[in-house]
Amino acid sequence: MNLELQWLVWSIALGLVHLMAYACVILKTEGVMWTAGPRDEGQPQYGLAGRLARAQRNYMETWPFFAVAVLLAHVMARESAQTALGCQLYFWSRVIYLPLYAFGVRWVRSLAWVVSMLGLVMILGALF
Numbered sequence: 824m825n826l827e828l829q830w831l832v833w834s835i836a837l838g839l840v841h842l843m844a845y846a847c848v849i850l851k852t853e854g855v856m857w858t859a860g861p862r863d864e865g866q867p868q869y870g871l872a873g874r875l876a877r878a879q880r881n882y883m884e885t886w887p888f889f890a891v892a893v894l895l896a897h898v899m900a901r902e903s904a905q906t907a908l909g910c911q912l913y914f915w916s917r918v919i920y921l922p923l924y925a926f927g928v929r930w931v932r933s934l935a936w937v938v939s940m941l942g943l944v945m946i947l948g949a950l951f
Contacts (some may be wrong), residue, residue, distance in 0.1 A: 827946075830910035832884060837917060841882050844921065845875040865905045871925060875939050878924035883915060885939065889913050892946040901949045909949075912942030 826833075849872045850858050866876060889910075896906045916938040923932035 825897065825902055826907045827893050827896055827910050830841075830907075830914050831890060834889060834914055836919070837914065837921075838882060838886060841875070841879040841921060844925070845872065845879050846876055848872045863872055865936065874925050874927060875921075881924075881936070882918075882920075889946070892943060892950065895950055896946055899950060903949055904947050906949045909928050909942040909945030912945065914937045916942065 844860075849866070852870070852872050862911060862932050866872075868876070893906075893910060916935045920935040921940065923935055
């Protein structure tokens with residue numbers, strides 16, 4: 824498996840970390856009855872649980888673009904140092920993004936997001 828596909832696999836694991844972080848916090852804050860119930864009253868949008876939900880949603884807004892770009896680079900045989908660096912920038916900045924969002928760190932969180940988008944654009948650039 825080449826480097827770009829390895830980063831794609833790690834990005835799937837990171838998505839699961841997002842999911843489990845939110846699930847653990849919501850279980851602790853809302854309890855078993857709420858998590859096992861129909862959740863008619865909606866998901867909490869406040870505190871740590873809300874920030875983790877928004878971080879997860881943000882990750883899922885960008886991840887499909889990353890996954891498709893990596894797969895296209897592989898299928899089109901366009902992997903290069905540029906795509907490898909783009910994958911690393913995307914992945915590591917998204918790793919940093921999660922705790923920054925969870926702890927409510929402004930500006931640096933936004934910078935991490937911008938770096939992840941730069942990584943994505945680097946991969947995309949190799950496709951043209």
